[in-house]
Amino acid sequence: MKKAIILFLLITSFANQLLAQKLTAQASKTTVAVGEPFQVTFSLNGNGNDLKIAHLNEFEIYQGPYNSSSTTVVNGVVSQSFSLTYVIGAKKEGKFTLGPATVNVGGTIIQSNALTIDVGKATANSNSNNAGRQNNAQNPSAGRPAGNNIFIEAKPNKTKVYVGEELSVLYKVYTKVDILQFIISKMPSLDGCFVQDGKTSQAQTSETIDGENFVTGEVKKSYVIPQRTGKIVIDPMEADCIIRQQSNKRSRDIFDQLFGGGYEEVKYKIKSRPITIEVLPLPATDKPADFSGAVGNYSFKASISKDNVKANEAINLTITITGKGNIKLIDPLKINFPEDFETYDPKITQNTTTNDGLGGSKTFDYLIIPRHEGNYKIDHLTFSFFDPEKKEYVTLPSPEFNIHVEKGEHADAGASVYAPQNKEELKVLGDDIRYIKTNTPVFSSADEHFFGSILFYLGLLLPVLGFIAFIVIRKRNIEMNKDVVAVRERKATQMARKRLTVAEQNLKANNKEQFYMEISQALYGYVSNKLNISSANLTKEHITAVLKQKKVSEDTIANLLSTIDTCEYARYAPNAASGDLQTIYNNTVELITTLENEIR
Amino acid sequence: MKSGNLLMLLLCILFSLHGNAGQYNATFDSANAAYLKKNYEKAIRLYELITADNQQSPELYFNLGNAYYQNGDIAAAILNYERAKRLDPGDEDIQVNLKLANQKTEDKIEPAPEMFLTELQNKLVQLMNERTWSILCIISLSIGLLLIAVFIAAKTNALKKAGFYGGVAFIGLTLVTFFIARVSYSSARRHQEAIITTAAVTVLGSPSESSTKLFILHKGSKVLITEESSDWIEVRIANGNVGWIKKDLVERI
Numbered sequence: 127m128k129k130a131i132i133l134f135l136l137i138t139s140f141a142n143q144l145l146a147q148k149l150t151a152q153a154s155k156t157t158v159a160v161g162e163p164f165q166v167t168f169s170l171n172g173n174g175n176d177l178k179i180a181h182l183n184e185f186e187i188y189q190g191p192y193n194s195s196s197t198t199v200v201n202g203v204v205s206q207s208f209s210l211t212y213v214i215g216a217k218k219e220g221k222f223t224l225g226p227a228t229v230n231v232g233g234t235i236i237q238s239n240a241l242t243i244d245v246g247k248a249t250a251n252s253n254s255n256n257a258g259r260q261n262n263a264q265n266p267s268a269g270r271p272a273g274n275n276i277f278i279e280a281k282p283n284k285t286k287v288y289v290g291e292e293l294s295v296l297y298k299v300y301t302k303v304d305i306l307q308f309i310i311s312k313m314p315s316l317d318g319c320f321v322q323d324g325k326t327s328q329a330q331t332s333e334t335i336d337g338e339n340f341v342t343g344e345v346k347k348s349y350v351i352p353q354r355t356g357k358i359v360i361d362p363m364e365a366d367c368i369i370r371q372q373s374n375k376r377s378r379d380i381f382d383q384l385f386g387g388g389y390e391e392v393k394y395k396i397k398s399r400p401i402t403i404e405v406l407p408l409p410a411t412d413k414p415a416d417f418s419g420a421v422g423n424y425s426f427k428a429s430i431s432k433d434n435v436k437a438n439e440a441i442n443l444t445i446t447i448t449g450k451g452n453i454k455l456i457d458p459l460k461i462n463f464p465e466d467f468e469t470y471d472p473k474i475t476q477n478t479t480t481n482d483g484l485g486g487s488k489t490f491d492y493l494i495i496p497r498h499e500g501n502y503k504i505d506h507l508t509f510s511f512f513d514p515e516k517k518e519y520v521t522l523p524s525p526e527f528n529i530h531v532e533k534g535e536h537a538d539a540g541a542s543v544y545a546p547q548n549k550e551e552l553k554v555l556g557d558d559i560r561y562i563k564t565n566t567p568v569f570s571s572a573d574e575h576f577f578g579s580i581l582f583y584l585g586l587l588l589p590v591l592g593f594i595a596f597i598v599i600r601k602r603n604i605e606m607n608k609d610v611v612a613v614r615e616r617k618a619t620q621m622a623r624k625r626l627t628v629a630e631q632n633l634k635a636n637n638k639e640q641f642y643m644e645i646s647q648a649l650y651g652y653v654s655n656k657l658n659i660s661s662a663n664l665t666k667e668h669i670t671a672v673l674k675q676k677k678v679s680e681d682t683i684a685n686l687l688s689t690i691d692t693c694e695y696a697r698y699a700p701n702a703a704s705g706d707l708q709t710i711y712n713n714t715v716e717l718i719t720t721l722e723n724e725i726r
Numbered sequence: 727m728k729s730g731n732l733l734m735l736l737l738c739i740l741f742s743l744h745g746n747a748g749q750y751n752a753t754f755d756s757a758n759a760a761y762l763k764k765n766y767e768k769a770i771r772l773y774e775l776i777t778a779d780n781q782q783s784p785e786l787y788f789n790l791g792n793a794y795y796q797n798g799d800i801a802a803a804i805l806n807y808e809r810a811k812r813l814d815p816g817d818e819d820i821q822v823n824l825k826l827a828n829q830k831t832e833d834k835i836e837p838a839p840e841m842f843l844t845e846l847q848n849k850l851v852q853l854m855n856e857r858t859w860s861i862l863c864i865i866s867l868s869i870g871l872l873l874i875a876v877f878i879a880a881k882t883n884a885l886k887k888a889g890f891y892g893g894v895a896f897i898g899l900t901l902v903t904f905f906i907a908r909v910s911y912s913s914a915r916r917h918q919e920a921i922i923t924t925a926a927v928t929v930l931g932s933p934s935e936s937s938t939k940l941f942i943l944h945k946g947s948k949v950l951i952t953e954e955s956s957d958w959i960e961v962r963i964a965n966g967n968v969g970w971i972k973k974d975l976v977e978r979i
Contacts, residue, residue: 559826560819562792567783569750576857577911585864593871
């Protein structure tokens with residue numbers, strides 16, 4: 127290594143010899159942010175003094191100047207070189223000119239080139255570099271500019287992948303110098319990706335890049351599985367490393383020079399280049415219905431522990447998926463267990479390997495308990511995945527499982543003891559509309575309405591008409607009935623008078639029996655007609671009640687009853703009858719007149 | 727004479743129904759057969775043949791609604807379920823399917839609380855169709871008058887009392903049923919309710935294209951038409967919001 131550096135210096139010195147004396151100004155960056163430190167080096171291949179730099183005041187000098195000079199004697203020819211290095215930062219935004227610098231070489235003034243520095247806005251991370259500012263000779267963000275001694279490179283194995291397809295990113299460090307310490311200070315953050323680290327080989331190899339030999343070592347290997355489509359940028363990896371470098375300062379200590387002196391430990395901050403990965407969506411065509419995002423190449427196996435059990439005995443259904451791909455991201459399969467089975471969430475065990483890509487196996491253990499006897503079937507399960515190499519979907523089926531469940535031993539006992547628990551709620555398996563009606567419909571015109579139609583009003587009118595008819599007929603009947611009563615009432619006195627006339631004739635003829643009969647008939651007939659009592663109801667009690675209702679005085683009623691009694695007594699026992707016939711006759715006439723007055 | 731005329735009228739109606747009934751029933755049956763074979767488009771076409779002849783029945787609208795539902799046209803399904811419901815408000819199948827179809831519409835409108843009497847009236851109107859209410863009205867009038875006649879003619883006090891109170895109650899019931907039948911009739915005749923048949927409708931503040939946009943309704947939502955001008959209608963939705971839309975964006979129930 128050291129040899130190589132010395133050789134390099136010799137070669138450059140020799141080359142300088144051929145050139146005329148020249149002053150060059152070199153900046154590590156020409157585009158910087160405000161406050162960002164950068165290095166400006168003025169070098170002269172020869173001897174000179176009195177270096178003056180124009181416009182340096184517009185920048186803030188962080189460190190320096192550092193002098194370095196070297197004298198080389200090759201084949202008796204002495205060549206000298208001299209350089210002056212500043213670490214400076216811009217004070218404000220804008221475009222500034224630095225330099226030119228002038229130097230006096232043996233009486234002649236040599237002018238250097240001027241540098242134009244473009245100063246942009248201060249960025250947040252510009253200050254974070256302060257720690258490494260002192261020796262930050264490399265341009266950290268530019269990845270690998272020519273002439274760098276150390277850098278990291280991130281190498282993806284592919285830059286175009288499908289969603290869920292795995293890619294690997296290998297971070298390698300390339301160096302031409304001795305690395306004392308290497309610390310990864312910032313891991314790349316990967317939004318929308320699943321990342322798993324893989325194994326790296328410890329061996330150091332050498333590689334030649336652009337004709338330069340580098341020692342390389344694998345720092346880190348990541349397996350990245352993008353979870354979204356579009357462009358994904360993998361941020362740079364940042365590392366702090368301490369290397370051993372030949373010192374710029376000339377050491378005054380002889381021992382230093384003797385024992386590996388002239389070297390110093392320099393802290394570098396290095397960064398890899400960001401990588402852009404294009405993530406393609408999975409093809410939409412021929413996507414199986416049960417596809418749930420598995421990408422890779424898998425095999426699939428399903429088995430049940432037993433297929434002939436008693437009710438309430440547990441069965442294990444084991445599903446194993448083995449293969450290469452994002453095995454961690456495989457979801458449990460959707461299994462249509464018979465509705466009556468009690469099922470639990472699966473126990474998931476997984477075993478992943480990172481040798482030569484992600485892979486492994488994942489096992490889902492389902493515990494299922496049939497609760498009732500019968501024959502049940504688990505439809506064949508399918509597992510679908512997308513094979514990114516073949517660029518097609520693959521669906522793997524499992525066999526169907528037929529499970530015969532016998533009646534459980536304690537089913538009856540359980541049924542009587544735990545009767546309420548055995549009741550199951552009706553399971554609603556889905557919602558669907560009710561089926562169409564198939565009975566023969568009665569069609570009607572769309573504009574047809576019953577309300578307001580003639581039929582409706584007729585329907586309303588009919589009962590009203592019926593009611594009116596009822597009222598009219600009833601009224602007429604009452605009227606007619608009323609007439610019959612009035613007629614009988616009117617005729618009552620007349621009839622009584624006729625009977626009394628006949629009785630008077632009998633009286634004169636002294637025909638007692640006939641007389642009493644006529645008197646009795648006259649009284650009964652009068653009461654019957656006057657009070658509208660049918661002959662069937664013509665009892666003394668009824669007559670009394672009706673007369674009382676008609677507010678006839680008690681005396682009159684008693685008189686009437688005694689007269690009727692006398693007549694009836696006389697009729698059935700004529701000889702025993704007492705009293706004057708004339709008195710009875712007069713009494714009867716008087717009684718009828720009183721009744722006529724009192725009945726209202 | 728009167729009853730003779732009535733009989734003639736009834737016979738006429740029965741005959742006019744019977745005359746075309748065979749043809750419509752045949753179409754209806756073949757439409758049902760197409761539905762069974764999941765040929766929903768054919769079923770729709772056949773059902774619509776009957777409706778095109780201005781014929782209606784709850785079964786026809788219900789089956790047509792089902793066919794539209796299966797065919798994915800939820801708005802048309804709702805429209806026909808609503809029509810079926812108007813003809814037979816008590817049918818459970820119609821209510822269930824209408825509810826299911828309504829769950830599939832985009833607008834979820836919370837109905838605004840209504841006054842107790844309005845709610846009661848709506849519930850009563852929706853209980854039975856206009857024809858049933860009308861027939862109930864006639865029946866209750868007949869019973870009411872009969873009971874009043876009993877009241878008049880009764881000889882005993884208890885019968886008189888029963889006749890009087892019963893008669894008054896039934897005459898009251900007659901008035902109520904007449905009122906409900908009238909409300910039901912007028913809403914059915916004026917076709918005040920409508921279903922949005924356009925994918926998305928912007929409801930405006932006034933009947934003019936340039937007026938303020940109030941809210942957006944989607945296909946299948948039910949609106950009540952509260953006012954009408956030449957080609958604009960003012961609509962009210964269940965939560966009480968009111969606005970104007972173009973007439974041809976809705977289909978009346």
